Amino acid sequence: MTKPIAGVRAYARRAWTPAAVAGLAGLALAPQAHAEDAPHEVAGVQVEGHLAAEPVSPKFTADLLDTPRSVTVIPQVVIEQTAATSLQDILRTSPGITFGAGEGGQPLADRPFIRGQSSGNNVFVDGVRDSGGQVRDIFNLEQVEVVKGPDSAYNGRGSGGGSINLTTKQPKLVEESSASLRVGTDSYVRATVDTNYVLGETGAVRVNLMGAQGDVPKRDAVDFDTWGAAVAAALGLGTDSRLTLSYQHLTRNDMPDYGVPLSRKLPGVTPTETGILDVPRDAFYGLTARDYQKTTADIATLVGEHDINDAMTFRGVFRYAKTVNDYVVTNPGDGGSAQFVNGQWWMKRGLKSRYNPATTVAAVADIYGRFTTGAVEHSYDVGLELSREKNENASYAVTTIAGSPCPAGFTGAGAGDCTLVYAPNPSDPWEGTIVRGPAADNRTRTVGVYLFDTLSFGERWKLNLGVRHDEYAVEGSSISRTGETTYGDADWSFTNYQAGLVYKPTVNGSIYISYGTASTPPTISGGDQNSAPSTGSGNLGNDVLDPEETTSAEVGVKWAFFGERLTTSAAIFQVTRENAQIQIEPGVYAQAGETEVRGLELAVSGQVTPAWSVFGGYTYMDSELVKGAYNNVNVGDPLANTPEHSFSLFSTYQLTPALSLGGGAYYVSDSFGGNQGGAGGGSNGVYAPDYWRFDAFASYRINDRLNLQLNVQNVTDEDYIARTNGVHHADYGPARQALLTLNAKF
Numbered sequence: 001m002t003k004p005i006a007g008v009r010a011y012a013r014r015a016w017t018p019a020a021v022a023g024l025a026g027l028a029l030a031p032q033a034h035a036e037d038a039p040h041e042v043a044g045v046q047v048e049g050h051l052a053a054e055p056v057s058p059k060f061t062a063d064l065l066d067t068p069r070s071v072t073v074i075p076q077v078v079i080e081q082t083a084a085t086s087l088q089d090i091l092r093t094s095p096g097i098t099f100g101a102g103e104g105g106q107p108l109a110d111r112p113f114i115r116g117q118s119s120g121n122n123v124f125v126d127g128v129r130d131s132g133g134q135v136r137d138i139f140n141l142e143q144v145e146v147v148k149g150p151d152s153a154y155n156g157r158g159s160g161g162g163s164i165n166l167t168t169k170q171p172k173l174v175e176e177s178s179a180s181l182r183v184g185t186d187s188y189v190r191a192t193v194d195t196n197y198v199l200g201e202t203g204a205v206r207v208n209l210m211g212a213q214g215d216v217p218k219r220d221a222v223d224f225d226t227w228g229a230a231v232a233a234a235l236g237l238g239t240d241s242r243l244t245l246s247y248q249h250l251t252r253n254d255m256p257d258y259g260v261p262l263s264r265k266l267p268g269v270t271p272t273e274t275g276i277l278d279v280p281r282d283a284f285y286g287l288t289a290r291d292y293q294k295t296t297a298d299i300a301t302l303v304g305e306h307d308i309n310d311a312m313t314f315r316g317v318f319r320y321a322k323t324v325n326d327y328v329v330t331n332p333g334d335g336g337s338a339q340f341v342n343g344q345w346w347m348k349r350g351l352k353s354r355y356n357p358a359t360t361v362a363a364v365a366d367i368y369g370r371f372t373t374g375a376v377e378h379s380y381d382v383g384l385e386l387s388r389e390k391n392e393n394a395s396y397a398v399t400t401i402a403g404s405p406c407p408a409g410f411t412g413a414g415a416g417d418c419t420l421v422y423a424p425n426p427s428d429p430w431e432g433t434i435v436r437g438p439a440a441d442n443r444t445r446t447v448g449v450y451l452f453d454t455l456s457f458g459e460r461w462k463l464n465l466g467v468r469h470d471e472y473a474v475e476g477s478s479i480s481r482t483g484e485t486t487y488g489d490a491d492w493s494f495t496n497y498q499a500g501l502v503y504k505p506t507v508n509g510s511i512y513i514s515y516g517t518a519s520t521p522p523t524i525s526g527g528d529q530n531s532a533p534s535t536g537s538g539n540l541g542n543d544v545l546d547p548e549e550t551t552s553a554e555v556g557v558k559w560a561f562f563g564e565r566l567t568t569s570a571a572i573f574q575v576t577r578e579n580a581q582i583q584i585e586p587g588v589y590a591q592a593g594e595t596e597v598r599g600l601e602l603a604v605s606g607q608v609t610p611a612w613s614v615f616g617g618y619t620y621m622d623s624e625l626v627k628g629a630y631n632n633v634n635v636g637d638p639l640a641n642t643p644e645h646s647f648s649l650f651s652t653y654q655l656t657p658a659l660s661l662g663g664g665a666y667y668v669s670d671s672f673g674g675n676q677g678g679a680g681g682g683s684n685g686v687y688a689p690d691y692w693r694f695d696a697f698a699s700y701r702i703n704d705r706l707n708l709q710l711n712v713q714n715v716t717d718e719d720y721i722a723r724t725n726g727v728h729h730a731d732y733g734p735a736r737q738a739l740l741t742l743n744a745k746f
Helices: 018-025 076-081 087-091
Strands: 040-042 045-047 071-075 097-099 112-114 123-125 141-148 162-168 176-184 188-199 203-216 219-235 241-254 292-309 312-331 339-341 344-348 350-373 376-393 396-403 418-420 430-436 440-457 461-479 485-503 509-520 548-561 566-585 588-609 612-627 645-654 659-668 691-701 706-713 721-724 729-732 737-745
Touching: 071 076, 076 141, 076 645, 087 097, 087 112, 087 141, 087 162, 097 721, 112 162, 350 396, 461 509, 645 691
Parallel strands: 123 162
Antiparallel strands: 040 045, 071 141, 097 112, 141 162, 176 188, 176 737, 188 203, 203 219, 219 241, 241 292, 292 312, 312 350, 339 344, 344 418, 350 376, 376 440, 396 430, 440 461, 461 485, 485 509, 509 548, 548 566, 566 588, 588 612, 612 645, 645 659, 659 691, 691 706, 706 737, 721 729
């Protein structure tokens, strides 16, 4: 039997009918291939449409066209053409996903929100949870898969909004190498190498290298440098037994940026409608002599696969990963009230810090395949997940010996760390000490078992079922503001499921209805697992809280057009989150909090014509804090980081065999701030105004080996707030930046 090459989920157990090929073509931006089509060249990158845009996990027991839920696969060609380098860059192309700002218990790290729920703890690498706060680079990614809506049946405990899986580049039986050099405005330089060596008839090694540095446009004091390396070796490719060992390292050094203060945090200054201080985009309140952020990530993975017979394949994954997120950052809205002294407004700089190493050891085993019982065909996966995670958290005691003094007359002058409210100077002098304090920690243990089955009743009907049971335990310590250490442990058992019915009026279309659930233990209710298990408040003070429960109902349609080159989808959904602790009357608490998000999602991807590619969509979300504290003014408000409207479309057109032009258009409506934990949220009177952002793209193929690509991000130089936590600060999005990339193939 011919086996799929590593890195591509080519289901050997499925027949390659036109419908199956259409499913694999799915959501790919890359040009799609009919049986008679040859591979097509887009922006100097050769792609084969039928090998793109399918999730690699065996938990997906049907092609995306026949999967009854919203799943977006962002292929490598979109990553390359948009010049994306971070998780936030690439997820901009998927509407309905926003990013939250770091603050307090939430780390300065990737914090995606999906359908109104913080999903920072729901990021996976090759199907294994990637825990720990970090800032990711996507130099080693083949594609990004986004599951929207509660998916605990797929992934166990989670925050209920959905999950993000990063699929890494794997060895393959093709000898090829490529490299790129990118330079740009704002001192930007980035170089990458991707090379694949074939060893004998069934072995291969793939190496990816990356180095980059630069400044953030119009945030002149904010810079970064990063480097990464990944190597993967595989044996047995194309045979019944395959083994892959991979290792990835990433180091990143940043000048951290907590944006600009909120006017509501500085009584006396001129208030604004948005609640955000009216200062220019380049106003930076940090101290370059003191502030820093260093993140590292190391991931080692062993994957073994064996085809037992035509109906059964075994896949086992073992993972060891460690990340460290280490920073001292100025929080401009946390230093106390502004004071008017000598004709100018002054403020003290606030401070946040964190030292957060996280270690994960996980083992996942799956048996998947196809079989037939009578007239019913089954495509199944049964699996077991075992994992242990250790997450430590410490803060720093930062003492200023000499710094920017506060002016005479400023209350609480001292050494200061003062700055002008409307003209901060990031180059102010600073000398002092930074001493790490004791670390709190938690240790989690997970045992999960799951079963998925897609039952096909002839050519028209499919029933998609999934169930997972988890035994989840946490033990550890937490440190209060007064330095008191509290120890605790807790465990939970929860079962989640999903069910979906698909009707196929034609081979290239499906209509579906689905229902799914998720469980969120209280240790991760804010999307950031960083504390010991805690009890409730008031009359629940001695009780370990139950998990919050999220349910989702969805009805949708998926259809392929133009010879199955273009895929479209539409879905309406309702996500309800319940069981959060709230105060129902003075001194009385209950797990009765509830949020709700109703919405519509439209998506399009593929080829309108052989020369015209599109990828994007639109999401409408009507969110509400349904039940909060009895005296909570935010009841009825929209949820934090949940804009009502979001739109994205990236499109390219191949004018000639050598020249392609295109770009992206992105819109996000008003997005309210606030701490989004449990059923909390609300606007707090602070919001990020709506904005449009436009990007431009051009590519010219010099010859078969060389290609030039030009990207201009934020062409109109739009001033916009990318995110705000609604409590302390708001973060500007980057200004206009031009990037020129030389791509080479060897």
